[in-house]
Each structure stands twice: as C-alpha cells, then as structure tokens.
Amino acid sequence: VYRMKFNETYAEMNKGTNEWKTVLGGVLFFLGFTGLILIWQKHFMYGPIPHTFSDEWVSAQTKRMLDMRVNPVEGISAQWDFDKNEWKK
Numbered sequence: 289v290y291r292m293k294f295n296e297t298y299a300e301m302n303k304g305t306n307e308w309k310t311v312l313g314g315v316l317f318f319l320g321f322t323g324l325i326l327i328w329q330k331h332f333m334y335g336p337i338p339h340t341f342s343d344e345w346v347s348a349q350t351k352r353m354l355d356m357r358v359n360p361v362e363g364i365s366a367q368w369d370f371d372k373n374e375w376k377k
Contacts (some may be wrong), residue, residue: 290297339345350364357365369376 340349353364354368360366367376370372
C-alpha cells in the first residue's frame with residue numbers, strides 16, 4: 289500500500305546521485321584538452337627563445353646598467369658595491 293501512495297522510501301529519496309562522476313569527467317576532459325592546446329601552441333606557434341634570454345646577454349646587460357649607474361637610489365646600482373666590485377651583502 290505504501291508503494292502505491294509514495295513512489296520512494298525516505299532512504300531512497302535521500303540517496304545520492306552519480307552526477308558528480310559526470311561533472312568530474314567533464315572537468316578533467318577539458319583540462320586535458322586545454323593542455324593539448326598549450327602543447328600544440330608551444331610546438332607550432334611560438335618561435336625559438338630570443339638570444340636576449342641567454343646568460344651571457346643578461347650578464348652583459350647587467351654590467352652595462354651598473355656602468356651607467358642606472359637608478360642609483362633604490363635600483364640595481366644601489367645594490368652594487370663599486371669599490372669592491374661585488375654585490376652588497
């Protein structure tokens with residue numbers, strides 16, 4: 289008689305759904321797809337790294353900035369000891 293009046297019991301009514309599995313699968317799918325797009329862009333769209341990122345270029349640029357005494361109050365020249373020719377501690 290109870291089943292005829294009510295479709296589900298209280299325990300069946302409060303039972304969780306498996307929708308979280310679908311949502312988690314969708315999120316992981318789109319994260320993976322985004323990763324593939326980023327890998328494709330890095331491989332095919334971007335060129336080689338510019339020569340200005342090499343260690344030699346950065347050290348030469350830093351030396352030139354120190355020689356020019358760029359921003360001597362709070363900048364890079366304020367951190368360099370010109371008498372000892374080394375970084376201040």
